[in-house]
Amino acid sequence: MKKTIIASALLLSIGVVGCQYSSAPSTSDDAQSANGSDLQHKANQAADSAWTQASLKQFAADLKVTYRMVTNVPEESCSATQPDEQCFIAEIDLTSSVNIPHADWAIYFSQMRPVQAVLNPQFSITRVQGDLHKIAPTEQFTGFSAGVTQRIGFRGELWQLSETDPMPNYYIVVDGLEPVVIASTQLSIDAETGMEVRPYVEAFTDEKRQYRRTATDNLAWSRAEVLFEANNALVVNREAAINRIIPTPLSASVTSSNTPVDLSQGIEVNYQQVDSAAVAAALSRLARLGVKQSDTGLSLAFVKNSKVTADEQGIDGAYQLKVAIDGITITAATDSGFSYGLSSLAALIDTRELSINTMVVDDAPRYDFRGMHIDVARNFHSKQLIFDLIDQMAAYKLNKLHLHMADDEAWRLEIDGLPELTDIGSKRCHDLTESTCLIPQLGSGPFADASVNGFYSKADYIDILQYASARQVEVIPSMDMPGHSRAAIKSMDARYRKFMASGENNAANEYLLTDANDTTVYSSVQYYNDNTLNVCLESTYHFVDKVIDEIAKLHQQAGHPLKRYHIGADETAGAWKQSPQCVDFVANNDKGVKSIDDLGAYFIERVANMVSAKGIEPAGWSDGMSHTNADNMPAKSQTNIWDVISHHGYQRAHNQANLGWDTVLSNPEVLYFDFPYEADPKEHGYYWATRALNSQKLFSFMPDNLPANAEQWNDIENNPFTADDSVKKDEQGKVTSAPLQQGKGFSGIQGQIWSETIRSDEVAEYMMFPRLLMLAEKAWHKAKWEVPYQYQGAVYHQNSGYFTADMRKQQQQQWNDIANTLGHKELAKLDVANIEYRVPTVGAKIEAGLLYANIAFPGLKIEYRQLSEESDNNAAETASWLEYQAPVKVSGNIEIRAISASGKRKGRSLFL
Incomplete structure (x- = not known):
């Protein structure tokens, strides 16, 4: 209780007028002896100490930096002289594992919003140029002590609404030495999602103070329950993807669905008057999807026809694609038209089964x-x-x-x-x-x-x-x-x-x-x-x-x-x-x-x-x-x-x-x-x-x-x-x-x-x-x-x-078809091309002990795992991931995610 009173008094002693936030050094129970005269004594010794490249490198390797977004609420973050402005408060914690009394250093870092005021008198933050800022000790700096966290609170312009705002690669500079990147501020890569992770940024938890932009901000945080409602109008329909081409053509008529055209043996290309180099890239993509050129493959003929144009403006790219049992014909006036016809052929393909229906596609672009x-x-x-x-x-x-x-x-x-x-x-x-x-x-x-x-x-x-x-x-x-x-x-x-x-x-x-x-x-x-x-x-x-x-x-x-x-x-x-x-x-x-x-x-x-x-x-x-x-x-x-x-x-x-x-x-x-x-x-x-x-x-x-x-x-x-x-x-x-x-x-x-x-x-x-x-x-x-x-x-x-x-109903129906096409067919083609697309976060809710889940692109697999009631959602868990197929009985805390079409990458998980 006594420690709490002392800490509160210290906070009040350096409070900022007109602001409900204050910042002061944070100390652990084991480091209380580092306060007062002991710290002052070490600071007085700084002049007798000197950095070496090795000690600077070691300090940068061990220094723990934590960036914390505190509040965007103006009444809490702006000073009395800023009644009509938008401000935020953030904190940078510096925790050293060793005693460092030296005051002849500076830490440089990128801060997207300029710093208006520093709320700890031991430090200054100055903007060098653009977003480059410099943290330096002031005359009141008492040194770093092992296990003691120096908390640098500061006020910035406008707001910070994302955990990705704080930039990486803080580095420390001492005159005469090479700068050293502070290891704890470097990015890491999540092994499952392949995405950047900022281990130095503290997760947001306070919706009002960290997530909301202003008092009139009504944008819901896209948690699993919010996404579930957003996805709820979608209906899983793999059939919708079969004849769907993205982007949607002017017209596409299926002439038969009973005798699909088999492309597993490839295609035999008849170029006629078309330059083979102009369509080589489009044919290469077909080959990557499994439809290669072959002397024994299905005939694919190019027919040049100057009358195949988009419209009275003559926008380039019009084509006609005919798929028949005995062969495929692409008719166009220009190289781009032939390439786009091949793109539409590729769009009809499902990489899991290389057969398509007979059909006729007449197409031209909306915009040049x-x-x-x-x-x-x-x-x-x-x-x-x-x-x-x-x-x-x-x-x-x-x-x-x-x-x-x-x-x-x-x-x-x-x-x-x-x-x-x-x-x-x-x-x-x-x-x-x-x-x-x-x-x-x-x-x-x-x-x-x-x-x-x-x-x-x-x-x-x-x-x-x-x-x-x-x-x-x-x-x-x-x-x-x-x-x-x-x-x-x-x-x-x-x-x-x-x-x-x-x-x-x-x-x-x-x-x-x-x-x-x-x-x-x-x-x-x-x-x-x-x-x-x-x-x-x-x-x-x-x-x-x-x-x-x-x-x-x-x-x-x-x-x-x-x-x-x-x-x-x-x-x-x-x-x-x-x-x-x-x-x-x-x-x-x-x-x-x-x-x-x-x-x-x-x-x-x-x-x-x-x-x-x-x-x-x-x-x-x-x-x-x-x-x-x-x-x-x-x-x-x-x-x-x-x-x-x-x-x-x-x-x-x-x-x-x-x-x-x-x-x-x-x-x-x-x-x-x-x-x-x-x-x-x-x-x-x-x-x-x-x-x-x-x-x-x-x-x-x-x-x-x-x-x-x-x-x-x-x-x-x-x-x-x-x-x-x-x-x-x-x-x-x-x-x-x-x-x-x-x-x-x-x-x-x-x-x-x-x-x-x-x-x-x-x-x-x-x-x-x-x-x-x-x-x-x-x-x-x-x-x-x-x-x-x-x-x-x-x-x-x-x-x-x-x-x-x-119109709204038509829009929803078409989106349902396209969303299913992405999930059941098209994202798999991005996987083949090694494109690291975003795997969507999953919508989910729990009602009467049952887990319900859905996704923006039906067809992608969803996984969930059950964590114990006491589990920390941010902790590494050993529970097994299970495939979600239908509403299922669950208990405890639930983590849920989607899997890429290839099954190799995972989407960012959400918790319920």
Whole structure:
């Protein structure tokens, strides 16, 4: 009792005014003697002590770090001066196994939300740049004592809602020694799921304080019982998968189901006028699924017919597939049509039995642009992952790969003549001068040889382009500018210093991207104050021109023409407002720039026209594109709409489509695959637009009528929203938004994966698959149940009635068929391709002692095990896993999980 009173008094003594949280060193009963004069004595001895590389390495190996999310509740976490803000409190526990009195160390770590205040006076936390933070002892530091936990509480901006938020690879630095990664902060891999595990993060248990975003947050935690209700409308139906093709074709007619066509002996291909190289990849996929080419196989003939086109727009990819007892015929006008016909043939196959029904499929794509974006800049991903992604894109008829290769955190493509971009910009390490590398970010750690570092050589990139060409996939390169350009800036700064040191002033300034006399203070969305190109320097445009020309040369060498180049143009912080170069430019230019505020638009317009003059279509993200004067832009321009629909994102989509631009939907709450699948703190991903993006939500997307999605979706906090698609005007009567014009629409849709939280190829695949299959479904096929667009304008909400009961019923019926196709047939093909897709978490409930379970993809196996009443759910258990087949009598605590189609990988388990 006495110890409790003393501890409480200590907590109160360093309390934070206006906040219900306090932090103090935590001590175990066995370590009480380390307090007071003993600790002070050890601190006084620090000056007489010294680290060695060996002792530092040992300390980092033994130091236990625990990250604990305490509360997101503003009344508990914000100070009295922040009454209307959102804050959170978290704690970092440091427990040493030995006495360390030294105070000449610092621990560096990545923290996604900036630290506002430190709640333990023995430590300071300062932000270095971006998300890199530094923990250092203050003058009040009393040293580490064996077995004593030093608890560093801190207040941060906004909220933390996921156990995956705390980045790995904390490292300790002492002057004169090599930095050392703290072993307890490294990721481990779960042997059964293959997923990353963060042993240093304490599990969430408090729904109100840890899981809820705000007091109005009504999003249910996706526990087993919640998932059971979500899956309850599904009916197990293996028959639904037999003739189902993903993505759904325009029409498919089964001509006989009594005499199936046996493909077990393979196929004999008659190419006729079709180039064998154009269909080789699609035939290889058939072979991997068990249908190989054979002289004694069933005849498969290609027939070229120029009349087989998609529609009056002539969208490429139409085909006809005929399956008969005596042979298979694919008729098309183009290489992609023949490949897509083979993809549909592969879709009909069940890997367990190589026979299909006779049928006729007539098909053509919904959109010309059916894309997938992957960010390899934040964290690098291998060439093999890109190959595997392209394979699966081709298998499901996606045709545009948006390859994001440069951002603040790295530059990933070798550029002839600018070696600094990859020598320095492709890697992160602990060099605070950034002379040899960029500083660590995103938990990359202190060493340049980390797996998250790397780049594609020119030869690598050519390989990627040729691999994509063989599969009818266009590669769209992106090096984000003028914001998100820190890697380029720091690389060119290093180049400048190198040439200045050798007296080559002209060379030093040739590609310089910043004005050294710019005193602008700004912060980007990712908390950088030095990540934006100076758009008033001619050397900036010389750099951009050089980069695009060199990339175009690589495309030419690969025989893969550069048709589109993505500028980026998003989230520009405006780093030039106090730049003397820009002040002079605005005062003396003849470019029509009248204000500093016009410079961002000037850059986009100038670069877009530079790109267009090279015969390349410019592309950019919708926020940057919205700042331009459409009259100054090339008529042929692409915009990617990344605006949130529930935040009126449909308005910008309509405005930009009405300009006649190629408008590609990239809306985050349905098309960002770096967001969590389910609303569970253990799920990977960021969550600023949604906390739950599973395959069913993606399937439900109505892309041709964005506001109509308000009838079926809620916002990020699971609250209904209204989408008003009527004409809007400002106070001067100027139209600010309006419905789509007749004859205008969207060019397509694109899925996105951003890699801030995705460090490995395995996690990248987990986040992309199986959602990519539903992306393909929406890009290729327009469902009959989608609400027609109202060109006169309309207001949509959950009771507006445009999405009728009959449409909802059709949607559910089709989803039931597709979910069964995934579970019974399609996921097995991803297993054959070694794609580490996400195995879904299982829905379950217990009623009257009976366990009931279901799953999002019927056909996958479910397992459960019974734990004793006293068992800790997080402890390793020895109970046997049992296959769930029907409601079963259970007792005690129940753990439940799903198994991949191959039976080799397990899904994340849940407890009841």
